[in-house]
Amino acid sequence: MRCAGIIILLALGLGLAPMGCKDKGGQRDHSTGDILIGEYGSMTGPTATFGQSSHEGVMLAIEQINAEGGVLGRKIRVISEDDQSKADEAVNAVQKLINRDGVVAIIGEVASKRSLAAGSVCQKYKIPMLSPASTNPEVTRTGDYIFRTCFTDDFQGKVGGQFALRRGWKNVAILTDVNNDYSKGLAHFFRAVYGKSGNIVADESYREGDKDFKAQLTTIKGKNPDAVFLPGYYTDVGLILRQARELGLNVPFFGGDGWDSPETLTLGKVVDGCFYSNHYSPEDPRPEVQAFLKAYEAKYNKIPDAMATLGYDAARVMADAIKRAGKADPQAIRDALAQTKDFSGASGIITIDAERNAKKPAVILEIRDGKTHLVDTIQP
Numbered sequence: 001m002r003c004a005g006i007i008i009l010l011a012l013g014l015g016l017a018p019m020g021c022k023d024k025g026g027q028r029d030h031s032t033g034d035i036l037i038g039e040y041g042s043m044t045g046p047t048a049t050f051g052q053s054s055h056e057g058v059m060l061a062i063e064q065i066n067a068e069g070g071v072l073g074r075k076i077r078v079i080s081e082d083d084q085s086k087a088d089e090a091v092n093a094v095q096k097l098i099n100r101d102g103v104v105a106i107i108g109e110v111a112s113k114r115s116l117a118a119g120s121v122c123q124k125y126k127i128p129m130l131s132p133a134s135t136n137p138e139v140t141r142t143g144d145y146i147f148r149t150c151f152t153d154d155f156q157g158k159v160g161g162q163f164a165l166r167r168g169w170k171n172v173a174i175l176t177d178v179n180n181d182y183s184k185g186l187a188h189f190f191r192a193v194y195g196k197s198g199n200i201v202a203d204e205s206y207r208e209g210d211k212d213f214k215a216q217l218t219t220i221k222g223k224n225p226d227a228v229f230l231p232g233y234y235t236d237v238g239l240i241l242r243q244a245r246e247l248g249l250n251v252p253f254f255g256g257d258g259w260d261s262p263e264t265l266t267l268g269k270v271v272d273g274c275f276y277s278n279h280y281s282p283e284d285p286r287p288e289v290q291a292f293l294k295a296y297e298a299k300y301n302k303i304p305d306a307m308a309t310l311g312y313d314a315a316r317v318m319a320d321a322i323k324r325a326g327k328a329d330p331q332a333i334r335d336a337l338a339q340t341k342d343f344s345g346a347s348g349i350i351t352i353d354a355e356r357n358a359k360k361p362a363v364i365l366e367i368r369d370g371k372t373h374l375v376d377t378i379q380p
């Protein structure tokens with residue numbers, strides 16, 4: 001009698017197992033079916049080009065990987081969530097991906113503020129999160145399940161500071177978005193390097209979403225700087241530059257990767273002669289870059305921005321980690337991500353260090369006539 005009961009229970013258990021990715025008393029079975037990866041990003045809202053570009057890069061990579069047979073003999077399926085460019089929605093997005101969908105790993109976010117918010121949820125549930133693009137050093141300090149495949153802002157701030165000094169700019173003004181972790185961090189690391197030999201003649205601030213920058217720009221103009229460091233997102237760059245030029249503040253502005261968006265290139269004359277540091281240049285002759293460019297242009301009919309490139313690399317690094325993990329298990333994937341070494345990406349060679357960051361070169365781009373031109377490549 002007892003024996004029959006056990007056999008029935010066993011049969012029930014076996015009956016459930018092959019369906020894959022189902023709850024087994026609170027534990028997910030990840031051993032069969034498609035491998036589910038979550039992706040969250042700003043598909044809509046102010047910084048929509050960040051989310052859309054990285055999504056396009058991710059999808060191109062997964063399409064290529066699945067066309068070659070997938071990983072571990074299974075296809076990868078990406079479940080995407082839009083966080084509307086909001087930090088609290090980023091938290092909701094990863095909660096859904098983890099609890100509703102049972103993903104084994106997550107790619108996202110671009111903006112450091114949103115990676116910081118959602119990263120603590122991924123850490124809590126021990127689901128590895130790989131940010132393609134969040135450069136604020138704090139992001140991966142959230143915990144041992146949080147990784148990134150891009151460089152960090154201690155490096156990027158130094159790149160900006162050294163660039164300003166090398167251009168011979170003796171007096172520089174700074175205009176920071178104090179509602180943005182990325183902007184505050186980058187301004188901090190820039191000050192530390194540039195401030196040693198150059199004069200910071202003004203240190204002004206604004207808040208994401210502001211529309212009128214005339215007061216700050218008037219103060220800056222009064223100090224006669226050689227250039228203005230603007231470590232913000234592309235969403236504010238256009239408005240700020242237009243108002244600066246109207247006020248007769250005609251010196252070059254320069255910023256970081258947050259400038260990178262097709263929209264920055266449509267600003268026209270106000271942005272000519274401005275510079276920003278970035279993760280990649282389409283002019284880079286490396287075969288990995290040129291092969292990616294060709295595939296991306298064939299699929300989307302446009303030149304990829306940095307976010308598209310970083311999304312592509314993050315998805316490929318993730319697939320590679322799952323393969324090396326040998327099973328679609330969150331902890332095994334975490335351990336494999338930590339071991340990533342010399343992965344040849346379109347945005348550079350990716351090795352994950354002990355702090356779960358990647359050390360990669362940065363490029364300086366100059367904007368002219370609606371195009372970026374590679375000015376310099378700086379090694380870490």
Ligand code: PHE
Pocket residue numbers: 050110111112113133134135136182257258259260306307
């Ligand atoms: N580095 C930015 C951040 O951390 C995001 C970003 C990356 C924007 C790459 C554009 C290109 O917030």
